[in-house]
Amino acid sequence: MPIPWHYRDDAVAVRKVCVGSWENNAYVLACRATGAAVVIDAAAEADRLVAATEGLTPLALLTTHGHFDHVGAAREVADRLDIPFCLNEADAETFGLAPDAPLTSGPIAVGRLTLTAIQTPGHSPGSVCFTIDGLLFSGDTLFPGGPGATAGPGADFGLIMASLDESIFTLADDTFVLPGHGLDTTIGTERPHLPEWRARGW
Numbered sequence: 001m002p003i004p005w006h007y008r009d010d011a012v013a014v015r016k017v018c019v020g021s022w023e024n025n026a027y028v029l030a031c032r033a034t035g036a037a038v039v040i041d042a043a044a045e046a047d048r049l050v051a052a053t054e055g056l057t058p059l060a061l062l063t064t065h066g067h068f069d070h071v072g073a074a075r076e077v078a079d080r081l082d083i084p085f086c087l088n089e090a091d092a093e094t095f096g097l098a099p100d101a102p103l104t105s106g107p108i109a110v111g112r113l114t115l116t117a118i119q120t121p122g123h124s125p126g127s128v129c130f131t132i133d134g135l136l137f138s139g140d141t142l143f144p145g146g147p148g149a150t151a152g153p154g155a156d157f158g159l160i161m162a163s164l165d166e167s168i169f170t171l172a173d174d175t176f177v178l179p180g181h182g183l184d185t186t187i188g189t190e191r192p193h194l195p196e197w198r199a200r201g202w
Helices: 046-051 074-081 087-097 157-168 186-198
Strands: 012-017 025-033 037-039 057-064 085-087 106-110 113-119 130-133 137-141 177-180
Touching: 012 046, 012 074, 012 085, 025 106, 025 177, 037 106, 046 074, 057 074, 057 106, 085 087, 087 186, 157 186
Parallel strands: 037 057, 057 085, 137 177
Antiparallel strands: 012 025, 025 037, 106 113, 113 130, 130 137
């Protein structure tokens, strides 16, 4: 049975697949007009992620950051789908990974759609989020209830808060947030809690 769509509008369709022992959210974003698609965060369970692209034309594997729980199936998925494994160079260097192509801020064409990559360092030095038409794929930069952890290599609480202030919370309140773990949220739900997060330091 095909994996159901988690989100659809006239232009965009998204499949959300919870994989691995860390219960990571992996996503397939598709252009409804053309069937072009990208995979976001091939964390684990390559068979399920490959199956989630059934009927689509995958173009790339986009990776929000280089932590082991987000890249566990990256090479296998990229090779099986014959698409490039893309990761920001700062995380490739920090975590000793070998992506096929670097990720920087800017537009990414997905059929007739334009996905925008936003560099959001803090959870890791090379964390990247992706936004399109009222959706934000936030990786581990933003969750319901706060920012991602900042205790790992290259992590920095000041940086993640700056990323939220300067990049993420510039988005509209009704932006639907699809995080790297757990439940969805919206920018408007999380925005009022910024002072609380800053005061508690995590």
